[in-house]
Amino acid sequence: MMKKRYRRAVSFIGTLVVALGALVAATIASIIIINIFNVMNTQPYVTVGEAYYINSTSYTHFHVILYNAGRGQATFQYMYIFFPTIINDNLVNITILVDSNGNIYNNDTGDLLDGSVVFSEIPPTISSQSALDIVVEINDYNANATNNKIIGIAVFDKDTIVVTFEKI
Amino acid sequence: MTFIGAVIVAIAFLIAIMLAISWIINSQKFYFTKPDIVVESATKDNNTIYLTIKNYGRESATLENIYIYEPRKGKYYIATPGTHVITDPTTGTDVGNFYITKTSVAPGGVLKATLEFTIVELDEVLKGIATFDKALASFEIVNYTAIMAREVEPGTLWKGVYLPEGGFKLIGYDQLMAKGNITAWTPPIRVFLGDGWRTPSYVNHDVSFIYDDPEHPGLYMLKITFSGSGYLWYRDLLNGGSWNYLYVKGKTVCIKGFVGTYSTTSATYLSGYAFEIDYGSSCSNVVISDDEKRYITSLSPYNSITSTTNILSEGIDYDGNRVKELVMFSYLNGPLVTEVNTDAESYYDEYHDALVWEYVVAHDISNADYIKVSGKINYYWTLYYSINEPAGFRILRIFAIVVYKLVNGEWKIEHYKSYSFTWEKPKQYVFNAVFPVNRSEIYRVGILFYDNYMDFDADGSYYLDFTYTLEHLVVEIGVSNPIVPNPPPIFVLAIPGEEVDSIGEDAIGASNALSNFTYYMKGEIGYVGIPGYVVVDSCDKFTALIMNPEPGREPKNAIVFDLHGNASNVCGYNFKDILEATTKYNLIWVRTAGALFNSTLDPGGVIQNTTPTWLNITDYGKYVKRTYGPVTFYDSLLFNNSLEVSGSFTLDVGDTTYTFTMLNATYNGTVDGSEPREGSVILEVEDPNGNIGYIVYNGVAITPSGVLTKGVGYYTATQLAVYPAIDLWIQKFGTQP
Numbered sequence: 045m046m047k048k049r050y051r052r053a054v055s056f057i058g059t060l061v062v063a064l065g066a067l068v069a070a071t072i073a074s075i076i077i078i079n080i081f082n083v084m085n086t087q088p089y090v091t092v093g094e095a096y097y098i099n100s101t102s103y104t105h106f107h108v109i110l111y112n113a114g115r116g117q118a119t120f121q122y123m124y125i126f127f128p129t130i131i132n133d134n135l136v137n138i139t140i141l142v143d144s145n146g147n148i149y150n151n152d153t154g155d156l157l158d159g160s161v162v163f164s165e166i167p168p169t170i171s172s173q174s175a176l177d178i179v180v181e182i183n184d185y186n187a188n189a190t191n192n193k194i195i196g197i198a199v200f201d202k203d204t205i206v207v208t209f210e211k212i
Numbered sequence: 213m214t215f216i217g218a219v220i221v222a223i224a225f226l227i228a229i230m231l232a233i234s235w236i237i238n239s240q241k242f243y244f245t246k247p248d249i250v251v252e253s254a255t256k257d258n259n260t261i262y263l264t265i266k267n268y269g270r271e272s273a274t275l276e277n278i279y280i281y282e283p284r285k286g287k288y289y290i291a292t293p294g295t296h297v298i299t300d301p302t303t304g305t306d307v308g309n310f311y312i313t314k315t316s317v318a319p320g321g322v323l324k325a326t327l328e329f330t331i332v333e334l335d336e337v338l339k340g341i342a343t344f345d346k347a348l349a350s351f352e353i354v355n356y357t358a359i360m361a362r363e364v365e366p367g368t369l370w371k372g373v374y375l376p377e378g379g380f381k382l383i384g385y386d387q388l389m390a391k392g393n394i395t396a397w398t399p400p401i402r403v404f405l406g407d408g409w410r411t412p413s414y415v416n417h418d419v420s421f422i423y424d425d426p427e428h429p430g431l432y433m434l435k436i437t438f439s440g441s442g443y444l445w446y447r448d449l450l451n452g453g454s455w456n457y458l459y460v461k462g463k464t465v466c467i468k469g470f471v472g473t474y475s476t477t478s479a480t481y482l483s484g485y486a487f488e489i490d491y492g493s494s495c496s497n498v499v500i501s502d503d504e505k506r507y508i509t510s511l512s513p514y515n516s517i518t519s520t521t522n523i524l525s526e527g528i529d530y531d532g533n534r535v536k537e538l539v540m541f542s543y544l545n546g547p548l549v550t551e552v553n554t555d556a557e558s559y560y561d562e563y564h565d566a567l568v569w570e571y572v573v574a575h576d577i578s579n580a581d582y583i584k585v586s587g588k589i590n591y592y593w594t595l596y597y598s599i600n601e602p603a604g605f606r607i608l609r610i611f612a613i614v615v616y617k618l619v620n621g622e623w624k625i626e627h628y629k630s631y632s633f634t635w636e637k638p639k640q641y642v643f644n645a646v647f648p649v650n651r652s653e654i655y656r657v658g659i660l661f662y663d664n665y666m667d668f669d670a671d672g673s674y675y676l677d678f679t680y681t682l683e684h685l686v687v688e689i690g691v692s693n694p695i696v697p698n699p700p701p702i703f704v705l706a707i708p709g710e711e712v713d714s715i716g717e718d719a720i721g722a723s724n725a726l727s728n729f730t731y732y733m734k735g736e737i738g739y740v741g742i743p744g745y746v747v748v749d750s751c752d753k754f755t756a757l758i759m760n761p762e763p764g765r766e767p768k769n770a771i772v773f774d775l776h777g778n779a780s781n782v783c784g785y786n787f788k789d790i791l792e793a794t795t796k797y798n799l800i801w802v803r804t805a806g807a808l809f810n811s812t813l814d815p816g817g818v819i820q821n822t823t824p825t826w827l828n829i830t831d832y833g834k835y836v837k838r839t840y841g842p843v844t845f846y847d848s849l850l851f852n853n854s855l856e857v858s859g860s861f862t863l864d865v866g867d868t869t870y871t872f873t874m875l876n877a878t879y880n881g882t883v884d885g886s887e888p889r890e891g892s893v894i895l896e897v898e899d900p901n902g903n904i905g906y907i908v909y910n911g912v913a914i915t916p917s918g919v920l921t922k923g924v925g926y927y928t929a930t931q932l933a934v935y936p937a938i939d940l941w942i943q944k945f946g947t948q949p
Contacts, residue, residue, distance in 0.1 A: 059219070060221060063219070063221075063225075064225060067225055067226055067229060070229075071229045091244065093246060093346070093347060093348065094347065094348035094349070094350075095348075096341055096348065096350045098281050098283060098339060098341075099283060100281065100282070100283040100284070100285070100286045100287075100288070101283070101284065101285070101286035102286030102287075103286060103288070105279070105281070105288070107279075107341050107343065107348055108348075109343075109346070109347060109348050111244045111246065111346070112244075113244035164276070164343075164345075173244065175246075175345060175346040177276070177343055177345075177348070179279075179343075210350075212339050212341065212350040212351075212352070
């Protein structure tokens with residue numbers, strides 16, 4: 045009887061010690077791993093703030109403000125803007141390419157377009173917890189989106205983000 | 213068992229550790245706090261744009277540029293805070309001035325910007341984008357000037373900048389019947405003058421009057437002192453009463469709530485219906501009284517009019533304009549109908565009628581400042597038996613536009629505008645009437661049509677009957693100004709050349725600070741839609757209007773926005789004079805900048821007898837401060853709970869002791885007391901004679917511990933000056949909406 049109780053006690057304590065030891069070791073290891081990842085993580089995380097566009101009889105303006113919520117710096121490479129416009133009385137969809145040097149191209153034809161690009165930072169980079177404001181003026185085409193929304197894609201060196209421009 | 217127990221314990225530990233790891237991972241997620249910028253108002257007055265921008269986020273924002281777009285012209289402009297100019301980027305030229313009080317806006321804070329275009333003439337369609345370091349805000353600009361310049365028809369109410377107005381129109385029979393109710397009725401008591409054989413007759417009088425009956429609005433009251441022998445016969449038709457009479461010789465008789473014929477030459481003749489008959493010089497002896505209407509509504513189609521039909525149950529286009537009218541008649545007449553005489557009042561077979569048709573729109577109205585009723589009525593009268601106009605015939609009203617108010621559960625007539633009979637026929641009225649109403653009450657509109665003429669002679673065969681057609685009704689409901697329904701008299705005290713202190717230490721520059729401050733103040737007063745303010749711009753006006761007016765020309769309950777800030781002397785008047793005027797004329801004097809009390813007052817000095825009450829920011833006030841900004845100060849609830857104020861103190865000013873009581877205070881700054889710390893404090897001030905005025909100290913600073921200390925001047929203080937002063941005026945002098 046005594047022997048049996050002794051064996052039960054030994055098996056309980058032994059199992060508990062082994063289980064707790066394993067768990068504590070696993071926890072310490074995971075915390076270390078997480079911290080290592082955090083320290084090593086330099087990935088930027090670009091998000092969109094507000095984005096607007098406005099049409100006029102001689103220009104189309106696009107305004108967008110982008111944030112970097114990540115930990116690494118993000119450098120703007122280029123941005124596509126897709127919108128319908130009227131060319132020779134026909135409604136056609138065109139793609140505009142805005143590069144980091146402030147040039148604007150018709151991406152379909154490769155033509156350099158009349159307009160301007162203003163970045164709030166030059167060169168256009170966003171460090172961690174900062175913002176980048178981009179104003180694009182296009183003089184050759186008038187955006188003609190029926191739902192008053194225009195889609196763009198901003199490409200950074202380490203991130204890509206979709207921008208929805210709202211008409212004002 | 214022991215093994216299982218150990219496993220359970222281990223699992224519990226495992227769960228705890230997993231939760232901890234989860235928390236750690238969550239805490240490492242990406243995040244970004246940003247301001248949330250909203251352009252609260254964007255208005256254009258002439259060629260100047262006013263912006264009020266608020267930060268609803270939890271981080272400060274710094275303004276970088278404001279883009280103003282003219283989409284129709286294909287132009288745009290950029291206003292830059294650093295240079296204070298507006299440029300046209302396509303030409304590179306400066307086109308105006310950019311006034312701004314500061315460039316950064318704290319959480320909950322407000323930024324006011326003015327863009328004055330001096331070279332270009334702005335288009336009517338304008339849009340904009342304000343770019344901040346971490347936010348964008350778009351806006352459309354309301355053309356203030358266009359609204360202000362609206363044409364106002366003669367006779368209509370002034371319409372302010374804020375003008376919610378609406379209403380409804382009922383055109384033609386179908387809409388009128390679908391959206392309204394029509395009844396026909398008489399007062400219950402049939403009454404006429406006659407002889408002893410109950411035959412109608414004239415009776416000689418000493419005095420014979422007809423009034424609008426104050427107890428029965430819309431009906432008449434007759435008051436006649438008889439000199440001749442005669443009998444006033446009466447009978448209550450509702451309660452089965454039989455004929456009775458009052459011998460009238462030598463009596464003053466009052467017939468109340470009367471509709472019917474009333475004719476006087478040297479004698480009086482009357483025949484109709486009434487609610488009450490009294491006698492005695494003060495009409496205090498009641499002969500008979502019954503307040504219940506006798507409804508006799510009888511609708512029939514045109515082709516089957518009965519002997520008592522008084523309303524057609526179908527529309528007829530009387531005037532051929534393809535709109536069918538609602539037709540009411542006691543003698544159907546008109547260009548396209550076969551004439552029919554009916555007993556419209558439904559009393560035996562007597563065709564000489566007296567009755568009222570009452571059309572009421574089934575649409576309750578509240579929260580309005582005025583109701584305007586327009587419409588079109590045709591009427592045709594038929595003089596039966598005689599072709600001559602009866603002598604002594606009284607011109608009585610034939611219809612009235614009515615506004616009813618719900619009073620203790622009953623609809624009472626509040627307003628009516630009546631139109632009288634003319635011998636011209638046919639007659640068409642296109643009427644238009646405006647009635648002031650109280651926002652807190654409930655109203656309905658309607659029209660009363662009268663058939664006022666029964667028999668003119670003793671045999672009862674000589675009378676006028678009517679046909680009315682109502683074609684359309686337009687009811688306009690308006691609010692003159694939702695914020696300030698009853699505009700206060702306002703003086704803006706800004707006298708060029710007089711002393712100015714502590715009002716111009718911002719980016720605009722102090723050299724023309726007073727004119728800039730005046731410009732801001734006028735904009736702010738206009739923003740809340742108050743017309744008629746007076747800019748006091750000379751010492752003569754200051755004396756004549758406020759400080760020493762002629763007897764009978766004194767100001768009363770006015771607001772004075774004193775833009776001279778901390779000046780100790782304006783046109784020779786000092787703080788002592790201001791206190792005297794404030795209490796004497798019950799003014800609200802707003803010190804838009806400057807110290808609470810100028811202790812250097814000379815002569816006399818100011819001696820503070822007791823310590824002013826300390827101010828404590830309540831927890832609610834802290835919440836308000838964090839959550840909202842000064843733009844919400846208008847809300848009395850927030851306003852009254854921002855700071856705890858209580859108690860009073862006295863000041864000896866010269867040889868006069870004034871008692872000051874703190875009423876309200878508000879605060880625009882961070883709770884920890886760091887800048888900005890603008891605020892407003894309202895004091896009630898009482899002179900030794902018991903006269904009471906109010907002083908609003910604006911721009912006062914409040915220390916971190918909540919102690920009221922002294923004043924500082926800011927252009928941003930403009931808004932803080934206007935709202936508390938108007939709020940106070942409404943509380944103390946204004947009629948509450």
